[in-house]
Amino acid sequence: MIDVAAVYKKVIRATVFAGELPARFYRSVFRGTYPATVRQQLGAVVNNLVLHVHPTRVYDRSIKAQTTFGLGLICFYLFIIEWITGIFLMFYYEPSTGAAYGRILDLNYTITFGRVMRNLHRWAAEAMVVGVALHMCRVFYTGAYKPPREFNWVLGVSLLVLTLALSFTGYLLPWDQLSFWAVTVGTNIVSYAPVLGPWLRFILLGGETVGSDALLRFYTLHVIAVPAVTALIVNYHIWRVIKDGGLAHPSENRGADGEPLGQPQRSDSVVTTFPRVVYLELLVFLVLMVGLPAASLLFNAPLEEEANPLTPSNPSKAPWYFLGLQELVGYSAFWGGVGVPTLLMIYLVVLPYVDRRPAGIGIWFARERVVMISVWTVILLGILVTTALGIYFRGPNWNFYWPWENWPGPH
Numbered sequence: 001m002i003d004v005a006a007v008y009k010k011v012i013r014a015t016v017f018a019g020e021l022p023a024r025f026y027r028s029v030f031r032g033t034y035p036a037t038v039r040q041q042l043g044a045v046v047n048n049l050v051l052h053v054h055p056t057r058v059y060d061r062s063i064k065a066q067t068t069f070g071l072g073l074i075c076f077y078l079f080i081i082e083w084i085t086g087i088f089l090m091f092y093y094e095p096s097t098g099a100a101y102g103r104i105l106d107l108n109y110t111i112t113f114g115r116v117m118r119n120l121h122r123w124a125a126e127a128m129v130v131g132v133a134l135h136m137c138r139v140f141y142t143g144a145y146k147p148p149r150e151f152n153w154v155l156g157v158s159l160l161v162l163t164l165a166l167s168f169t170g171y172l173l174p175w176d177q178l179s180f181w182a183v184t185v186g187t188n189i190v191s192y193a194p195v196l197g198p199w200l201r202f203i204l205l206g207g208e209t210v211g212s213d214a215l216l217r218f219y220t221l222h223v224i225a226v227p228a229v230t231a232l233i234v235n236y237h238i239w240r241v242i243k244d245g246g247l248a249h250p251s252e253n254r255g256a257d258g259e260p261l262g263q264p265q266r267s268d269s270v271v272t273t274f275p276r277v278v279y280l281e282l283l284v285f286l287v288l289m290v291g292l293p294a295a296s297l298l299f300n301a302p303l304e305e306e307a308n309p310l311t312p313s314n315p316s317k318a319p320w321y322f323l324g325l326q327e328l329v330g331y332s333a334f335w336g337g338v339g340v341p342t343l344l345m346i347y348l349v350v351l352p353y354v355d356r357r358p359a360g361i362g363i364w365f366a367r368e369r370v371v372m373i374s375v376w377t378v379i380l381l382g383i384l385v386t387t388a389l390g391i392y393f394r395g396p397n398w399n400f401y402w403p404w405e406n407w408p409g410p411h
């Protein structure tokens with residue numbers, strides 16, 4: 001005879017147990033209940049492995065969209081997306097001149113989601129170059145590089161260089177005409193440096209021309225060396241933001257007598273990092289996770305025919321972010337290849353150690369900084385104009401063309 005009462009009890013117990021499972025699982029991961037009080041919210045940040053890179057409280061002002069536009073955070077997310085999509089691409093890619101192009105074709109046409117994964121990787125990389133440049137401009141225009149954040153700015157400059165290096169080393173990997181000739185032009189620009197130039201180019205390519213050694217070197221740099229160094233510096237950079245006193249804030253400004261200008265910072269309201277900042281960060285992530293896949297479904301990463309070292313594409317263009325330099329090389333190999341990039345790097349590194357006056361910190365386009373802002377804007381316009389010339393107005397034989405004239409067009 002079936003003991004109905006016993007079966008009933010078992011079913012009830014199993015149901016209760018199953019009902020408790022999510023709560024048990026939650027407690028096993030988070031070691032406590034949802035932080036509802038201010039005290040618990042402060043504790044949530046201090047005690048959590050991921051959250052403790054944040055301060056426990058931030059100025060309300062710091063989380064307003066127009067303070068940072070979330071650009072540093074976006075760069076961070078893009079970097080993570082590059083890692084994840086890059087690992088998927090590595091499952092298929094082979095860094096040899098005989099196989100690389102075929103593997104990219106496979107990704108594009110036969111492997112499930114291969115094309116989307118490649119597009120995601122490509123568009124996130126392009127977005128990261130743009131994002132880092134915009135983040136840098138935001139930091140500059142809000143005077144956020146001044147003491148005590150000088151060194152974090154310098155770390156940022158190294159991140160700019162590393163981001164370009166990540167993108168440039170990845171450029172060659174499809175081994176198509178576009179990538180082959182872009183890297184040939186790009187590494188030629190390097191060789192214009194006096195004395196060290198040709199040697200640097202040789203080290204980078206593992207020979208005199210772009211070939212199988214160059215592909216292997218670019219691959220190794222792209223998947224191991226540059227991402228590892230970038231990851232280390234990104235972590236240090238973000239940690240320094242907190243150690244340098246959080247985001248730059250107007251209360252740090254001082255008058256000629258050294259006294260604080262305007263309202264002291266205590267009058268600015270503060271909020272707990274959890275939940276406001278954490279939820280905002282998740283929101284930015286969600287927006288990115290909708291925008292990037294959408295772009296990757298709509299637009300394909302460029303791919304031309306297989307690299308042919310005997311037939312240069314005409315025009316042969318460097319990757320777009322080096323086209324300003326290529327434009328200058330057209331006038332003077334020395335200034336385009338060495339002079340201007342070196343001067344720009346010196347300017348960027350020295351800037352926070354020279355412009356130390358505590359004025360205009362945390363304020364967009366402060367009037368007290370009119371000279372510095374003008375110099376930066378002129379340099380920026382120079383970079384934008386020369387880059388646009390290279391992208392849109394240079395055609396076959398590097399002659400000037402109107403963008404609407406009939407030539408293969410910008411890539």
Ligand code: HEM
Nearest residue numbers: 068070071072073075076136144153156157159160247248
């Ligand atoms: C991979 C590249 C980069 C990542 C992931 C990154 C990440 C971040 C993050 C998350 C913040 C917090 C505030 C915000 O979101 O704006 C920040 C702030 C900052 N970043 Fe970056 N950054 C990068 C590149 C750069 C570059 C190129 C520069 C300048 C040359 C720079 C200089 C700074 C400075 C000085 C701060 C403090 C700003 C303030 O206090 O208002 N960073 N960065």
